[in-house]
Amino acid sequence: MTLTIYGIAASRAIRPLWAAEELDLTYRHIKLHHAAPETKAPDYLRLNPNGTVPALEDDGLVLFESLAITLYLARTYGPSRLWPDDAADQARVLQWTLWAATEAEPPARQWFHHTAFLPPAERQPALAAAALQALGRRLAVLERHFADGRPHLLGDDFTVADLNLAAVLQRLKDLGGGDHPRLSAWHARCLARPAAQRAFALRQAG
Ligand SMILES: N[C@@H](CCC(=O)N[C@@H](CS)C(=O)NCC(=O)O)C(=O)O
Incomplete structure (x- = not known):
């Protein structure tokens, strides 16, 4: 099939x-x-x-x-x-994917719901602001991760971990990404891929 x-x-x-x-x-x-x-x-x-x-x-x-x-x-x-050969790198792919799902996606979703997705009458600006604050801590973690100049989450190679996290953070610019130059550069690099x-x-x- x-x-x-x-x-x-x-x-x-x-x-x-x-x-x-x-x-x-x-x-x-x-x-x-x-x-x-x-x-x-x-x-x-x-x-x-x-x-x-x-x-x-x-x-x-x-x-x-x-x-x-x-x-x-x-x-x-x-x-x-997309999937590394090395067991330690495979563990890192899982680490970043779970991080994307549990740390990054819930506040990103909360922000989106309370700024765009819900009907205007149901949006709560306080929840959108709280989501941005929670995300700020996570984005700072990523900015520090890229401080050594690595182009991708695991190092030189683009993996499915990059794909997963970049897709979860697809609205990075609106989520405060502009304050994080290395993170923004990584995100732009991922989204510029032909695929x-x-x-x-x-x-x-x-
Ligand atoms: N954690 C699930 C979430 C799936 C999900 O909520 N998808 C949305 C679209 S992006 C949906 O189908 N919503 C319809 C609904 O909740 O009835 C995943 O990542 O696949």
């Missing part, structure tokens, strides 16, 4: 789409909108019981959780590319 990615590019499906582009994979893209009723219908809930996007099908394997999907694609199709450009261009294509 063809590798299939469910979810429009203007959703967290951008993460597996970007990984698939990095790995030059042939894949089927089902442009399922996250608000579409189909996401809550039995056929789709069999793939992702959460009723959210993305989901992935690959030769009998069904997966949800965007960052688990990118890790799977990197390990399966990218040894020595990232191809994946994000899918947002324009609908």
